[in-house]
Amino acid sequence: MFTGIIEELGTITKLEKEKENLHIHIESNITHELKIDQSVAHNGVCLTVVAIKDRSYVVTAIQETLNKTNLSHWKVGDQVNLERAMKMGARLDGHIVQGHVDxxxxxxxxxxxxxxxxxxxxxxxxxxxxxxxxxxxxxxxxxxxxxxxxxxxxxxxxxxxxxxxxxxxxxxxxxxxxxxxxxxxxxxxxxxxxxxxxx
Structure with a gap:
């Protein structure tokens, strides 16, 4: 669950296609606060962190996600909006966002x-x-x-x-x-x- 309040901008540094999956490498100022298996919204798409190295981390998008979102149009160098999942008990400054693009x-x-x-x-x-x-x-x-x-x-x-x-x-x-x-x-x-x- 997210709030729609953007925390940080990330920059796409590498895109790797593996069968129908797309591995997305992103550099950001919040990478050092992330952990493996954490959910992060990328332009409103909830994706799971699968690898972390230095200032960059990796998330993977499946074909269904690529079909329903703008991720298939992403290019190296593009900026993306980032938001980590909301904390229970914190103020809901935006509105209830699921991270599932319609x-x-x-x-x-x-x-x-x-x-x-x-x-x-x-x-x-x-x-x-x-x-x-x-x-x-x-x-x-x-x-x-x-x-x-x-x-x-x-x-x-x-x-x-x-x-x-x-x-x-x-x-x-x-x-x-x-x-x-x-x-x-x-x-x-x-x-x-x-x-x-x-x-």
């Missing part, structure tokens, strides 16, 4: 406003995921509040701190992002779907 989205517009930025995204509505105004959504692991919600699109407002301390500063129109929709909203949507089938 689908990818595409950045369609970036608009600089007076002291902030507004990023717009679109996604495939056929997967039955929804956003609501002032609700929560996770973009590449970052917990954010939705504005301009539509059937297949939404926007978020990014303050300077978030812009500087996440990979939002690297986004361009066309960037593919990982989306995790609010878990409560997903349960409500599923219940409504099942009730609709009963009548």
């Amino acid at each position: 689908q990818t989205g595409i950045c369609t517009r970036i608009r600089e406003e007076d002291g902030s930025w507004r990023f717009s995204f679109t996604y495939d509505p056929e997967k039955s995921n929804v956003t609501i105004e002032k609700g929560s959504v996770t973009i590449d692991g970052t917990s954010l509040t939705v504005v301009d919600s539509g059937k297949d699109h939404f926007s978020v407002a990014i303050i300077p701190y978030t812009y500087d301390h996440t990979i939002f500063k690297n986004y361009k129109v066309g960037t593919i992002v990982n989306l995790e929709f609010d878990v409560v909203g997903k349960y409500v949507a599923r219940i409504m779907e099942l009730r609709g089938k009963e009548f």
Whole structure:
């Protein structure tokens, strides 16, 4: 379980393909605090640490993860958002994030406003995921509040701190992002779907 509050940025230093698996080597300032078998969210994807050496560690993504996320687009030198699992009893500063990406989205517009930025995204509505105004959504692991919600699109407002301390500063129109929709909203949507089938 995560909160969507990014702790640190990591840098991809090596990508190794082994059959259908992808071994990802990442250098970060929190590597010395990690341990083998620990869960870390990488752009919102929960992956297990399998090796550690000096300032770098390794996580492995299976084919299903590569199919459902933007990990297959990663390149050496890319930065990724990192968050370790939340501690029980600590403040939940973001919202409940599972680290299970629902689908990818595409950045369609970036608009600089007076002291902030507004990023717009679109996604495939056929997967039955929804956003609501002032609700929560996770973009590449970052917990954010939705504005301009539509059937297949939404926007978020990014303050300077978030812009500087996440990979939002690297986004361009066309960037593919990982989306995790609010878990409560997903349960409500599923219940409504099942009730609709009963009548």
